Amino acid sequence: MTKKQVYNFAPGPAMLPADVLVQVQAEFLDYRGTGMSIVEMSHRSKEFGGIAEESERDLRGLLAIPKNYKILFLQGGATSQFAMAPMNLLASGGTGDYLHTGIWSGKAIDEARRHGKVHIAATSEAQNFMIIPARATWRLSENPAYLYYAANETIGGVEFQTVPEAGEIPLVSDMTSNFLSRHFDVSRFGVIIAGAQKNIGPAGLVVVIIREDLIAKPSEHLPTLYDYAVMAENGSMYNTPSTFGWYVAGLVFKWIRDQGGVAAMERNSIARSDKLYKTIDDSGFYHNPVAPEHRSRMNIPFTLADESLNDAFLKEAKANQLVELKGHRSVGGMRASMYNAMPQAGCDALVEFMLDFEKRHG
Ligand SMILES: *Cc1c(COP(=O)(O)O)cnc(C)c1O
Numbered sequence: 001m002t003k004k005q006v007y008n009f010a011p012g013p014a015m016l017p018a019d020v021l022v023q024v025q026a027e028f029l030d031y032r033g034t035g036m037s038i039v040e041m042s043h044r045s046k047e048f049g050g051i052a053e054e055s056e057r058d059l060r061g062l063l064a065i066p067k068n069y070k071i072l073f074l075q076g077g078a079t080s081q082f083a084m085a086p087m088n089l090l091a092s093g094g095t096g097d098y099l100h101t102g103i104w105s106g107k108a109i110d111e112a113r114r115h116g117k118v119h120i121a122a123t124s125e126a127q128n129f130m131i132i133p134a135r136a137t138w139r140l141s142e143n144p145a146y147l148y149y150a151a152n153e154t155i156g157g158v159e160f161q162t163v164p165e166a167g168e169i170p171l172v173s174d175m176t177s178n179f180l181s182r183h184f185d186v187s188r189f190g191v192i193i194a195g196a197q198k199n200i201g202p203a204g205l206v207v208v209i210i211r212e213d214l215i216a217k218p219s220e221h222l223p224t225l226y227d228y229a230v231m232a233e234n235g236s237m238y239n240t241p242s243t244f245g246w247y248v249a250g251l252v253f254k255w256i257r258d259q260g261g262v263a264a265m266e267r268n269s270i271a272r273s274d275k276l277y278k279t280i281d282d283s284g285f286y287h288n289p290v291a292p293e294h295r296s297r298m299n300i301p302f303t304l305a306d307e308s309l310n311d312a313f314l315k316e317a318k319a320n321q322l323v324e325l326k327g328h329r330s331v332g333g334m335r336a337s338m339y340n341a342m343p344q345a346g347c348d349a350l351v352e353f354m355l356d357f358e359k360r361h362g
Pocket residue numbers: 012076077078079080104150152153154174175176177195196197198203204
């Protein structure tokens with residue numbers, strides 16, 4: 001492997017599998033004998049058509065996506081879907097119910113309010129977003145068009161461990177930061193949103209999996225690029241898609257398949273996160289504030305007992321090839337993001353460093 005070796009704990013854009021980056025490099029100048037780079041190639045070409053088809057087929061295989069769901073490869077990141085979902089799903093005047101569990105669901109709520117009627121079915125704001133509100137406390141509206149939740153709050157480090165019970169109400173879920181890291185049953189969802197930059201590929205791309213009956217007819221009122229019907233009818237190629245991002249996403253899907261699929265990603269993420277949480281909980285020096293049953297496997301914020309050591313921690317970590325551990329500006333402290341591409345060896349190296357740092361400074 002020729003890639004320079006640091007373990008990158010960034011929340012996103014984040015680490016990609018080294019094997020994928022090496023392959024991208026190897027075929028970058030001449031994509032499989034075409035004499036062209038992937039970034040020079042028409043999205044209408046036979047080659048790109050093959051990339052689009054295979055990536056969809058591979059993703060369907062990874063998640064056993066039923067036939068009555070469309071997969072869209074759109075632009076604008078996950079944030080575009082904070083608007084696109086309500087614009088489409090509330091177009092005929094319904095209410096969108098939301099679970100408010102942190103900063104990302106909060107942003108989705110703020111955006112949805114610009115496009116339709118929003119009802120907050122539950123919020124953990126009073127608990128500083130350190131828990132997920134118990135199902136029994138949710139107050140759904142009369143007849144909601146959907147129930148929205150962020151499956152993993154990337155900043156707070158809070159994750160739904162199960163899919164919420166919502167009966168017949170279509171679930172709309174932002175899975176940007178835990179997509180393909182755990183098993184879930186696609187048929188329980190109306191819309192799944194997965195921005196690429198955490199677990200799939202380059203920033204800018206967003207994968208949307210949507211149940212066909214939720215796709216209306218093309219609308220005269222929506223911006224064309226924000227109309228699910230138009231994008232679905234045109235195979236996500238109404239305009240030029242993010243060809244490079246889509247190509248890399250396709251390689252990541254194949255990489256996951258070759259590693260043993262989503263089940264393998266889930267086993268790995270349990271092993272990594274268990275090890276880091278245990279290190280934190282066993283120490284009197286590190287602390288994670290999230291209720292244990294709601295802790296994220298992907299994003300693990302933690303603080304040091306003595307905050308004046310933060311800079312030393314980051315500096316020494318970097319000297320040990322452990323980078324991007326600084327916590328989000330709204331939370332402070334540290335955050336270790338360990339997505340699918342993070343090797344166990346990266347987690348092991350972080351734990352070893354943390355134990356050593358505690359021994360010297362704790
Ligand atoms: C990162 C993130 C987003 C935003 O992604 P962009 O690519 O910046 O639009 C949305 N939701 C969650 C849960 C995220 O982690």
